[in-house]
Amino acid sequence: MPVPFRDLSREDDAGVAGYLRFVDEPDGKGIRGALFVVSSRGEPLDFSFTRVDLRGGFLWRQGEAKRQAVAALAKSLFEAARRAPTVLIALADEVSPRVFTEDIEVGVPLCRVSTGEIEIQAASEEKERLSDAVDLFWVNGQPPPDSPARSLVDALNGRNILIEPFERASIGIREAFDRNASGHMVDKAV
Amino acid sequence: MPQVTWWTKLYSSKRRSLFQWSRKPRTEAEPSLRIAIRQSQPVPTRSILCLGDVAVVDFLLRDEPKTATSVVLVTLESSDELGDGETQGLQGVRKQGSLGRVVDRDTRGESAPSLAQRLRTLLAVPLESLLPGPNTVLEWPGELMPFQRDGVRILLTRDRLLLADDMGLGKTLQVIAALRILFVQRLIESALVVAPASLLDQWRQELARWAPELRAIIIRGGQMDRGWQWVAPVHVAIVSYETLRSDFTDNPQSPPRRKEWDAVVADEAQKIKNRNDTSDAIKGLKRKRSWAVTGTPLENNEDELASIVEFVDHGDLISQKQYSPGPELRAIHGEVQLRRRKSEVLKDLPPKLVTKLHVALLPSQAKSYERAEQQGIVHLRGLGREVRVQHVLQLITHLKQICNADPETGESCKFDDIEQRLETLARQGHKAILFSQYTSDTFGVQALSSRLQDFSPLTFTGDLSHEQRRSVIQRFKTYEKHKALVLSLRAGGVGLNLQEASYVIHLDRWWNPAVERQAEDRSHRFMQTVPVNVFKYTCVDTIEERIEELLERKQDLFDRLIDDVSVAVSKSLSSEELFGLFGLEAPTRADKGQSQRSTGLDLEQRCALILERRGWEVERTPRSRDGGVDVIGSRRDEVGIEQHIYVQCKDHAHPVGVQVVRELLGALPVGTNVSAVVAAPAGLTSDGLALANSRGVIVWDGSTLSELEDEESEVLE
Numbered sequence: 001m002p003v004p005f006r007d008l009s010r011e012d013d014a015g016v017a018g019y020l021r022f023v024d025e026p027d028g029k030g031i032r033g034a035l036f037v038v039s040s041r042g043e044p045l046d047f048s049f050t051r052v053d054l055r056g057g058f059l060w061r062q063g064e065a066k067r068q069a070v071a072a073l074a075k076s077l078f079e080a081a082r083r084a085p086t087v088l089i090a091l092a093d094e095v096s097p098r099v100f101t102e103d104i105e106v107g108v109p110l111c112r113v114s115t116g117e118i119e120i121q122a123a124s125e126e127k128e129r130l131s132d133a134v135d136l137f138w139v140n141g142q143p144p145p146d147s148p149a150r151s152l153v154d155a156l157n158g159r160n161i162l163i164e165p166f167e168r169a170s171i172g173i174r175e176a177f178d179r180n181a182s183g184h185m186v187d188k189a190v
Numbered sequence: 191m192p193q194v195t196w197w198t199k200l201y202s203s204k205r206r207s208l209f210q211w212s213r214k215p216r217t218e219a220e221p222s223l224r225i226a227i228r229q230s231q232p233v234p235t236r237s238i239l240c241l242g243d244v245a246v247v248d249f250l251l252r253d254e255p256k257t258a259t260s261v262v263l264v265t266l267e268s269s270d271e272l273g274d275g276e277t278q279g280l281q282g283v284r285k286q287g288s289l290g291r292v293v294d295r296d297t298r299g300e301s302a303p304s305l306a307q308r309l310r311t312l313l314a315v316p317l318e319s320l321l322p323g324p325n326t327v328l329e330w331p332g333e334l335m336p337f338q339r340d341g342v343r344i345l346l347t348r349d350r351l352l353l354a355d356d357m358g359l360g361k362t363l364q365v366i367a368a369l370r371i372l373f374v375q376r377l378i379e380s381a382l383v384v385a386p387a388s389l390l391d392q393w394r395q396e397l398a399r400w401a402p403e404l405r406a407i408i409i410r411g412g413q414m415d416r417g418w419q420w421v422a423p424v425h426v427a428i429v430s431y432e433t434l435r436s437d438f439t440d441n442p443q444s445p446p447r448r449k450e451w452d453a454v455v456a457d458e459a460q461k462i463k464n465r466n467d468t469s470d471a472i473k474g475l476k477r478k479r480s481w482a483v484t485g486t487p488l489e490n491n492e493d494e495l496a497s498i499v500e501f502v503d504h505g506d507l508i509s510q511k512q513y514s515p516g517p518e519l520r521a522i523h524g525e526v527q528l529r530r531r532k533s534e535v536l537k538d539l540p541p542k543l544v545t546k547l548h549v550a551l552l553p554s555q556a557k558s559y560e561r562a563e564q565q566g567i568v569h570l571r572g573l574g575r576e577v578r579v580q581h582v583l584q585l586i587t588h589l590k591q592i593c594n595a596d597p598e599t600g601e602s603c604k605f606d607d608i609e610q611r612l613e614t615l616a617r618q619g620h621k622a623i624l625f626s627q628y629t630s631d632t633f634g635v636q637a638l639s640s641r642l643q644d645f646s647p648l649t650f651t652g653d654l655s656h657e658q659r660r661s662v663i664q665r666f667k668t669y670e671k672h673k674a675l676v677l678s679l680r681a682g683g684v685g686l687n688l689q690e691a692s693y694v695i696h697l698d699r700w701w702n703p704a705v706e707r708q709a710e711d712r713s714h715r716f717m718q719t720v721p722v723n724v725f726k727y728t729c730v731d732t733i734e735e736r737i738e739e740l741l742e743r744k745q746d747l748f749d750r751l752i753d754d755v756s757v758a759v760s761k762s763l764s765s766e767e768l769f770g771l772f773g774l775e776a777p778t779r780a781d782k783g784q785s786q787r788s789t790g791l792d793l794e795q796r797c798a799l800i801l802e803r804r805g806w807e808v809e810r811t812p813r814s815r816d817g818g819v820d821v822i823g824s825r826r827d828e829v830g831i832e833q834h835i836y837v838q839c840k841d842h843a844h845p846v847g848v849q850v851v852r853e854l855l856g857a858l859p860v861g862t863n864v865s866a867v868v869a870a871p872a873g874l875t876s877d878g879l880a881l882a883n884s885r886g887v888i889v890w891d892g893s894t895l896s897e898l899e900d901e902e903s904e905v906l907e
Contacts, residue, residue: 036313041327043374044313160325164316171312176305 014040015086015152018108020077021169022070022094025177030054031066032177033073036169037085040152042161044168048080049176067096071103078106087149089113091166092137097122100139109149112137113163130157317343320371328374331399334367335360337535342367344528349479352459352502354529357485357708358715359536362396365455365483370401373425378452378479380425384472385457387430388652388681391660393457397426409433410656420445431461431468438471446475453479456501460484463494473501473510480504485711486704487527491515495523502526540721542714548730549603555596559732562588567772576792580799582769586733593729594626594633594698602633604697604727605641611725612645615693616673621666622693623675625683625709627700629653635676638697645673652681666690683709689718696726699734736771793841794820797869797890800898806835818853820869834859837867837890846870848877851887871895 019036030053037046052072055065085108092114100110101122111128114135120127121137128136136153143149156162315327321339322330334342338360345351345368355361365383372378383393390408397406404425409416410433420427420437429437438446454475456462459482462469482502488495492515503522505511513519532539551559566585570577595602608624615622628634629651639649646669648662659681666675667690675691677683683705691713700706706726714722728734769775798808798821806823821837838854840846846868854866866885868874871892874882882889890898 042315042319043327044310044315047309047313158325159319159327161315161319161327164319168313168316172309175308175312 014155015148016040016045016083017152017156017165018081018085018088019165019169020074020088020090020095021166021173022073022090023170023173025051028054029056031069031073032173033070033077034169034173034176035077035081036165036172037081037083038161038165040155040159042156042159042165046082047169047172048077049173050076050080051177052076063096067099067103070095071099074099074104078104084108086152087111087143089153089162092116092118092135097125097137097139109143109147110139111153112139113166115163130162134163314375317346317371320374322367328370330367334363335535337530338364338367341528341530342371345481346371348481348526350502350504350526351480352482352484352487352498352523352527354484354487354527356530356532357711358539358718359530359532361483361485362393362457363400365457365481366396366400369426369453369455370404372453373401373404380449380451381427381453381455382451382475382477383426383428383455383457384431384434385428385455386461387432387656388659388686389457390428390430391656392686393428397428401426409437417445420449431472435468435471438474446471450476451478453477453481456480456482456484456498458484459498459501460486460494462501463497465493465497469497469501473504477504485708492519495519499523499526539714540718542710542722542724544710544724544726546726546728547607548728548735549607550730551593551732552596552601552603552606554599554601555592555603558596558598559589559592562592563733563772567774570772570774577774579769580803582772582774583803585772586737589733590698591628591630591633593732593734594628595637597632600632600637602637602641603729605638607727608638608695608697609641609644611693611695612642612674616645620693621673621675621691622695623677623682623688623691623713624695624697625677625679626697627679628698629678634697635678639674639676642674642676646671647674647676648672650675650677650682652678654681663688677709679705679709682712686712687715687717688712689715692718692720692722694722694724696724699726699728699738733771793839793869793871796895797821797837797839797867800895801835801837818850818857833865835865835867837869840868840870842870842872845873845875846878847875848881850874851878851881851885854887855885869895 016037016039019038020033021036022031022033024031030051032049032051034047034049036044036048038044050073052069054069088106088108088110090110090112092112093116095112097112098121100106101124112125114137115133118135118137122139124140126138126141128138128142130136134157153162319327321342322328322332322334323339324333341353341355341361341364345353345364353361353364355364369378369381373381385393387410390410394406394408397404405423406426406428407419407422407424409419409427409429411419416433416437434446437444441447454472454477456472462472462482480502482498484498487498496513496515496519499513499519499522500511503511503513503526513522550556563585566588570581570585573581591597594604612622624638626634626638629636631637631640635649635651639647648666650659650662654662662675663686666672666688675682675688679700694710694713696706696709700709710722710724714724728738794810798810801808801821801823806825809822809824811819811822818838819836820839823835823837825833836854836858838850838857840850850868850870851874854868858864858866865888867888867890868878868882869890873879873891874889879889881887
C-alpha cells in the first residue's frame with residue numbers, strides 16, 4: 001500500500017471530475033460510452049471510450065436493455081479508469097438512477113445533471129437546484145458542504161464549465177467511432 | 191467484479207497539472223505512442239479494431255457472454271514505459287489468431303494526425319473558456335476587448351503572423367495571452383521573445399501579470415551568464431536584438447542556434463527591417479511559429495516590409511525564404527498581416543490633438559544660428575567637388591541643435607515656452623513626456639531636464655541601466671511630484687506605456703513621422719482616459735521650417751499613395767533637395783567618383799564619418815604609428831556591453847593583399863566584441879579576401895563604402 005499523500009502545490013488537488021457520456025449508435029444497435037476525466041479547470045486528463053451491443057429480441061424491454069447496456073459500459077469504463085474521480089457526473093437524460101442504485105454501487109459522489117424539467121426518479125436521490133437552468137440529482141444524497149466533491153462542483157460551476165465537458169465527451173466519442181468524423185476509417189478486421 | 195482482463199492503454203503525452211507543469215516545464219521530447227496490454231487472466235480475445243494508432247481490444251465479458259465491449263483508455267497523463275511483460279502480452283494477443291491489425295507507430299504516415307492527437311485537440315478546453323473574461327477557466331488579471339480577443343484567436347491559429355495593430359492597441363497583451371493559452375493547451379513548450387533592450391523588463395512584468403504560471407527569464411549580462419540563461423528550463427526567454435545578434439554566431443553550437451523554439455516573437459519588428467546581422471540572426475532561429483509585432487511594418491520602403499515578412503513567413507529549418515518588393519511580397523503580406531486601427535476598434539479612445547508650435551529664436555540664439563549657417567555654407571562651397579551629402583547633414587544637425595538651445599549662452603526659445611506650459615499644466619495636475627533626439631546637456635534631454643528642475647523631471651536615456659530605466663518609469667507613474675519625463679527618442683520612443691501623461695512634447699522634429707507617432711503613442715494608447723495633446727516645436731526662419739515644409743509635401747504624396755503607412759521622408763530626400771536647402775548644387779556622379787579616389791587620409795575621414803553617424807565614438811591613430819589600425823570606434827550597445835571596431839584604411843589603386851589583413855589581425859586587442867574592418871575602395875586580392883572571410887574581418891570595398899555613405903536614413907537615425 002503506497003503512502004497516501006497530498007501534493008499541496010497541485011491545483012488538481014481540488015479534485016478531478018469524471019463525466020459519463022452515453023450516446024446511441026446511429027443504427028440503434030449499440031451504445032457508445034465515454035468517461036471523460038477533467039481537472040477543476042476543465043483540463044482533459046483521461047478519456048476512455050467503449051461501446052456495447054444493445055440486447056435485442058422480444059424478451060427485452062427497450063428501457064431495460066439500455067439500462068443494462070449503460071451499466072455494462074459504466075463497469076468497463078470504471079475498470080479502465082486510472083484514477084478515482086472526486087465526483088462523477090452524468091446526464092439525467094442518459095442515465096437512469098437505477099444503474100447506480102441497482103446495478104452498480106460507486107464509491108464516489110455521483111450526480112445526474114438536468115437542464116430540463118425532470119423530477120427525482122429514485123428514493124435515494126436528492127435534488128439540488130444549482131441555478132435557474134440546472135438541477136443536480138445526487139444519487140446517494142448531497143455531499144457535505146465542505147467536502148471535496150462539493151468544492152469541485154462549485155469550482156466547475158463557477159467557471160461555467162459544469163456542463164460543457166459533456167459536449168467535448170460527445171465530440172470525442174464521435175471522433176473515435178465515426179468513420180466520417182475525421183476521414184479515418186475504422187478498420188474492423190475481425 | 192466483471193472479468194475485464196484485457197485493456198489497452200494509450201500513451202498520448204505526458205501531462206502534468208497546470209501548476210506543477212508550470213514550475214517544471216517539460217524538456218523531454220514528445221513521447222511516442224505506446225500501447226501496453228496487461229493480462230491478469232487469459233480471456234479469449236475476439237477482435238482488435240484499429241483506429242489509426244489506437245488498438246481497441248474487444249473482449250468478452252464472461253458473465254455476459256453475448257455482450258462484446260471494446261475499451262480504450264486514452265490517457266493524457268504520464269504513462270509507464272512498455273515493459274517486457276506487456277510486450278509479451280501484446281504478442282499473446284496476436285497469437286490468439288483472431289486479431290485485426292495493430293498499427294505499428296513506425297509505419298504510420300506522419301501526415302495524418304493520430305486519433306490520440308486528434309482527441310487531444312478535440313478534448314482540450316474550448317478556447318472561449320480560456321480567453322480572458324469573467325468566470326473563465328484561466329484566471330486573468332483583466333478582460334480583453336473584443337478586438338483583442340479576436341487577435342488572440344488569430345494568433346492561436348497562425349504560425350505566421352505580422353500583428354500590425356496601431357500603436358497602443360495592446361499588441362503585447364494579445365501575444366502574451368496567446369502564448370499562455372498555447373502553453374496551457376500544451377501546444378508549445380518554449381517561446382523566445384526578441385525585443386528592444388528597453389522593453390525587456392516590461393515584457394517580464396507583463397508576463398508575470400498576465401501569465402503568472404509561466405516562467406520567464408531575460409537573457410542578458412556577461413557571456414557566462416548568458417550561456418546558462420539560454421539553456422535554462424523556462425517557458426519564455428526574453429532577449430534583446432543586440433544580445434541575440436551577439437550570441438547567434440556562426441558556430442552551430444551557439445545557444446540560439448541549437449534550440450528549436452516553438453514560438454519566436456519579434457517585438458517592435460521594425461528593428462529587423464534592414465537586412466543585417468540582427469535580422470539574419472532572428473531569421474536564422476529554428477522555430478515553428480513566427481510572430482512579428484509592430485505598429486509600423488513599413489517606415490521607408492517596401493524592402494523593409496520584405497525583410498520583416500521573411501522572418502514571419504519562415505521556411506523549413508534549413509532554407510529561408512527571400513522576398514523582394516513586388517506582387518509576391520504584397521500577396522504574402524496580405525496573408526500574414528493582421529492590422530486594426532484605433533479609429534476602427536477604439537471608439538472610446540480620447541482624441542489626439544496635434545499642435546505645431548512655431549517659435550522665434552531668441553536674440554543670442556539667432557546670432558549663433560546665423561553665424562553657423564553662414565560659416566557652414568561657406569565651408570560647403572569651399573569643399574568644391576569634395577562636398578558630399580554627409581557634409582550637408584552635418585550642417586543641418588548643427589543648426590537643429592542651435593534651434594534647441596544656443597550652445598554659447600544656453601538661451602532657448604523652446605525651453606522657455608515649455609517651461610511656461612508646464613507651469614500651467616502642473617497646476618492643473620497634468621503630467622508631460624518630452625522627447626528629443628539628442629541627449630546632450632547643452633541642447634538635448636539633459637539640458638531640458640536641467641531647465642525643468644521645478645517640476646522634478648526624470649530623464650530616460652539609452653545610457654541608463656535596465657534597473658535604472660525601470661525605476662525611472664515606476665517613479666514617474668507613482669509619484670505625483672514628477673511632472674515631466676524627458677526621454678531620448680531613441681531609447682524611450684517605443685514600447686513604454688505612459689498613459690499617466692496626457693501631454694507629449696517634441697523638442698525637435700524627427701525625420702521620420704512614424705517614429706514621432708510611436709513616441710506620441712506611449713501616451714495615446716489603450717487605457718488612456720483623457721485627450722492627449724501633442725506639441726511639436728519648429729523655429730521660424732530656420733532650417734527646421736524649411737525641412738518641415740519639404741517633409742509635409744513628401745508626406746502628403748505618400749499619404750495618397752500608401753494608406754496610413756508612414757514613410758521616412760528623409761530617405762526620399764534627394765541629394766538635390768538637401769543641397770537645395772542651402773542654395774547649393776549637388777555634386778554630379780563624376781564628382782562623387784573622383785572624391786572616392788582620394789587620398790588615404792580622406793578614406794580615414796570617410797570611415798570615421800560613417801562610424802560617427804552610427805553612434806560610434808571615433809579615435810584616429812597617428813598616421814606614422816598606426817600599427818595597422820587607422821580608425822578605432824567604440825560604443826556601448828543598448829545592454830551596456832562595450833563594442834569596438836578597428837578599421838584599417840588602404841586607398842590603393844589596386845586590390846590590397848593578404849598582408850594588410852594580417853597586420854590588422856595582429857593589431858587587434860584580445861577580447862570579445864571587437865570587430866575588424868579593412869576599408870579598401872579597390873577591394874582585396876583573393877588571398878586577402880579568403881583570410882578576411884575566414885577570420886571574420888569585414889571588408890568595405892568601394893561599393894560598400896558608397897552604400898554606407900548613401901544610407902541617409904540610417905545616418906540620420
